[in-house]
Amino acid sequence: MQNGHNMQPILEARNLTKHFTAGNALSKQVVRAVENASLQLYPGRVTALVGESGSGKSTIARMLVRMYEPTSGELIYHGRNCLLEKGRRELLSYRSQVQMIFQDPFSSLNPVRRVRDVLERPLHIHGKARRGKVREQIYELLHRVSLTPVEEFADKYPHQLSGGQRQRVAIARALAVEPKVILADEPVSMLDVSIRMGILNLMAKLRDDEGIAFLYVTHDIASARYFADETLVMYAGRIVEGSTSEELIQDPKHPYTQLLLSSVPDPAKGLRTGAARADKGEVPDLAAVGNGCPFAPRCPHVMDICRQAMPPVTPLNDDRWVRCYLYEPVPEAVAARN
Ligand SMILES: Nc1ncnc2c1ncn2[C@@H]1O[C@H](COP(=O)(O)OP(=O)(O)OP(=O)(O)O)[C@@H](O)[C@H]1O
Ligand code: SF4
Ligand SMILES: [Mg+2]
Numbered sequence: 001m002q003n004g005h006n007m008q009p010i011l012e013a014r015n016l017t018k019h020f021t022a023g024n025a026l027s028k029q030v031v032r033a034v035e036n037a038s039l040q041l042y043p044g045r046v047t048a049l050v051g052e053s054g055s056g057k058s059t060i061a062r063m064l065v066r067m068y069e070p071t072s073g074e075l076i077y078h079g080r081n082c083l084l085e086k087g088r089r090e091l092l093s094y095r096s097q098v099q100m101i102f103q104d105p106f107s108s109l110n111p112v113r114r115v116r117d118v119l120e121r122p123l124h125i126h127g128k129a130r131r132g133k134v135r136e137q138i139y140e141l142l143h144r145v146s147l148t149p150v151e152e153f154a155d156k157y158p159h160q161l162s163g164g165q166r167q168r169v170a171i172a173r174a175l176a177v178e179p180k181v182i183l184a185d186e187p188v189s190m191l192d193v194s195i196r197m198g199i200l201n202l203m204a205k206l207r208d209d210e211g212i213a214f215l216y217v218t219h220d221i222a223s224a225r226y227f228a229d230e231t232l233v234m235y236a237g238r239i240v241e242g243s244t245s246e247e248l249i250q251d252p253k254h255p256y257t258q259l260l261l262s263s264v265p266d267p268a269k270g271l272r273t274g275a276a277r278a279d280k281g282e283v284p285d286l287a288a289v290g291n292g293c294p295f296a297p298r299c300p301h302v303m304d305i306c307r308q309a310m311p312p313v314t315p316l317n318d319d320r321w322v323r324c325y326l327y328e329p330v331p332e333a334v335a336a337r338n
Contacts, residue, residue: 009040016073041213048224051234099174103186105166109158116154164195236294
């Protein structure tokens with residue numbers, strides 16, 4: 001995607017693809033979880049990745065944090081293809097710059113460790129601990145995520161905390177290594193609706209005050225509008241539309257994005273009620289998706305060409321693009337076949 005804000009991306013995915021093999025020795029199936037995903041993350045900006053369950057959002061995030069090795073594609077961090085740097089030290093250094101926050105704050109914290117131990121560990125592993133200053137470093141981290149009084153929170157165990165407080169500890173743990181990029185995979189979807197906004201506001205503050213680049217993975221397109229500068233829409237392993245969040249919500253171009261938004265009468269309300277979730281309707285069988293547009297079986301505008309090849313990226317303006325033949329002149333060779 002192009003961008004109208006003339007910044008260099010800090011992290012960029014180019015045509016990232018991930019295929020999993022499913023089934024047994026007798027019948028193997030290739031699950032094309034992510035196909036040719038390209039995206040850019042910028043310092044001080046949030047990019048949302050929105051899509052229904054199974055569309056490949058977490059697989060993209062896991063490739064970006066290098067938990068999953070991509071089947072193909074490039075991952076460019078600060079201008080370097082970091083997938084070529086596979087050593088243990090190089091991976092550790094990458095992880096101190098690109099951190100992930102998970103959906104479930106209940107399982108992501110070790111129940112037998114106090115908060116101070118949870119935060120101290122990454123300081124040592126990543127060489128960030130300052131001699132004689134570790135306690136202060138822990139208190140400062142707790143301050144940054146508004147868990148005060150800090151001395152009190154440092155001594156608590158996870159079971160003594162609410163879901164929102166645990167997610168704040170998980171964010172503090174990510175911050176301990178001084179990351180430039182945070183990948184937040186559904187960070188609020190397991191929390192009470194009433195405390196979601198506080199966690200999103202905390203992340204927005206880290207974006208604004210500290211210039212951290214965020215990828216915000218979510219089902220909830222309304223919260224993407226609230227929190228994210230740009231939004232990418234994902235369907236069946238493909239990113240099908242990218243835009244500034246405001247334009248996307250005001251004027252969705254891809255038929256899938258239009259379907260998503262048609263079930264959201266008031267996006268602001270959706271954030272409070274959770275009504276704007278991208279999980280309506282059937283989920284496509286990824287193993288059965290052919291070479292064409294994956295949305296063809298559900299699309300009210302489907303044409304013959306849609307079933308033959310994935311539509312290319314059509315830029316609509318400096319900040320917007322879409323992958324759909326409705327916005328693409330039909331190539332002559334294909335038109336001749338129809
Ligand atoms: N480790 C794995 N092995 C095999 N298949 C996998 C693996 N991880 C994910 N998949 C498959 O890849 C596809 C995409 O999964 P992914 O978890 O990325 O989707 P998602 O968009 O994050 O969904 P959700 O909203 O439910 O979290 C799914 O069909 C899933 O079953
Ligand atoms: S490419 Fe065709 S099937 Fe796919 S969304 Fe566009 S019109 Fe619908
Ligand atoms: Mg997921």
